[in-house]
Amino acid sequence: MPINLKHLALAMSLLSSPALAAPLCQTGNFDTWLDGVRQEASAQGVSKAAIASGLAGVAFDQGILRHDHGQKVFHQTFEEFSSRMVNPRLTRAANLLRKHAGLFQRIEAQYGVPGEILVAIWGLETDFGSFNGSFPTIRALATLAYDCRRSEMFRTELIDALKIVDRGDMKPAAMKGAWAGEIGQTQFMPSSYLKFAVDYDGDGRRDLVASVPDVLASTANYLKGYGWRQGAGWEPGQPNYAVIKQWNKAEVYSKTIAYFATRLAGGGGFR
Numbered sequence: 001m002p003i004n005l006k007h008l009a010l011a012m013s014l015l016s017s018p019a020l021a022a023p024l025c026q027t028g029n030f031d032t033w034l035d036g037v038r039q040e041a042s043a044q045g046v047s048k049a050a051i052a053s054g055l056a057g058v059a060f061d062q063g064i065l066r067h068d069h070g071q072k073v074f075h076q077t078f079e080e081f082s083s084r085m086v087n088p089r090l091t092r093a094a095n096l097l098r099k100h101a102g103l104f105q106r107i108e109a110q111y112g113v114p115g116e117i118l119v120a121i122w123g124l125e126t127d128f129g130s131f132n133g134s135f136p137t138i139r140a141l142a143t144l145a146y147d148c149r150r151s152e153m154f155r156t157e158l159i160d161a162l163k164i165v166d167r168g169d170m171k172p173a174a175m176k177g178a179w180a181g182e183i184g185q186t187q188f189m190p191s192s193y194l195k196f197a198v199d200y201d202g203d204g205r206r207d208l209v210a211s212v213p214d215v216l217a218s219t220a221n222y223l224k225g226y227g228w229r230q231g232a233g234w235e236p237g238q239p240n241y242a243v244i245k246q247w248n249k250a251e252v253y254s255k256t257i258a259y260f261a262t263r264l265a266g267g268g269g270f271r
Contacts, residue, residue, distance in 0.1 A: 026146055030060040033146055041159045050166035054138055064135070064143040067179040074252070082256040086263060089123040093264055096128060103213055107200075111220035112230030117240075118216050120260035121186055121247065129185035132209060133177035137161055141181045141190070157181050160190035169197070169206045184208030185215040188222075196222040223247065234258050 026033050034055060041051050076084075097104065097115050104115030119128075126132050138161050145154035161181070164170055170183075177183040183193060188208055197206035200217035207214045220228075226246040232239040235258050244254045 026148065026151075030142075030146055034058065034142065037142070037145070037155065037158060040155075041162050044159060044163075046159065046162045046166050050162055054162045054165045054172045055142075056172070058139050058142050060146060061139055061143045064140050064179055065147055068144060068147070068149075074250075076252065078252050078255050078259075081252050082259050085124060085256055086260045089127070089260070090263060092128060093119045093123050093260070096122075097264060100212065100216070103216065107217050107220050108230075111217070111224045111228070113220035113223050113228050114261070114265070116261040116264040117223070117234060117244075117257070118219050119264060120257045121219055122216070124253070124257060124260065125187045126185050129212070129215070132185055132187075133179070133182065135176060135179045137175040137177050137181055137183055137190075138172055140179055144180065154181070157190045160194050164190055164193055168204075169193075170209070174209065185212075186219045188218070192222060193218075196225055234261060 038051050038055060042048065097119055100115070104118065107118070108114050122128050138158065141154050141158040141161055145151055145158050147154075161175065165172055165175070175183060178187060182189055185208060188197065193206070193208060197208055197218045198214065198221050199206050200213040201207075201211050203211070206218065208218055223240075223243050223246075226243045228243045229239050234240040234244060236255060241254070241258060244257050245251075247257070248254050
């Protein structure tokens with residue numbers, strides 16, 4: 001089973017956290033706190049049906065906090081990380097570029113983002129969709145929102161997840177991913193899902209879990225939204241590298257995306 005690469009990257013910039021402890025800053029128990037989330041979601045226009053189905057049976061999960069609080073400093077160099085992550089995926093990545101060549105051409109014409117970049121992100125995030133994560137997204141977000149370290153951020157993401165349910169893109173039972181709430185084959189947080197996900201296969205919903213066209217076009221739309229310049233370079237020091245850094249701010253990870261894409265484009269890579 002592939003490791004969760006998004007959280008490996010997240011760990012690059014975090015120090016070990018204090019020992020796991022129950023939240024101290026919330027007033028009332030988890031169920032009472034969740035009632036407040038229901039009220040806030042309703043005030044933001046989420047339907048009663050989506051709130052009821054999305055939050056049904058949601059409970060506080062200490063296991064999520066163990067993942068969150070247990071992150072360690074990442075010590076691998078770019079050379080070590082990129083070699084380990086890119087080389088084993090190059091052949092499959094090249095095959096996927098050929099298999100979906102028409103799709104990548106359409107996406108690049110519309111969004112300006114070349115297939116090499118999209119395949120590099122796809123491969124590094126979930127091994128091309130082979131492992132998107134198995135944590136129930138809403139339960140994970142609710143737990144992290146109830147915890148006190150980044151409560152406001154995760155509360156916003158939790159309500160955005162309910163909005164995804166409300167607009168019909170996903171059912172709550174299908175909303176599973178990484179322990180910090182990322183969803184789909186390129187690991188969108190719910191706020192990014194709402195803002196950038198597109199229905200590229202025309203089936204009436206934005207499906208970043210099972211629809212390859214939706215996944216790849218949405219990823220391109222994200223990069224375009226952060227300023228991707230069609231035809232410009234993406235290696236460190238070139239215009240589009242700053243956009244890759246918006247995808248993932250960890251230098252080792254963003255540099256590895258650029259390196260992977262350069263290898264796929266026929267370049268020898270860089271160091």
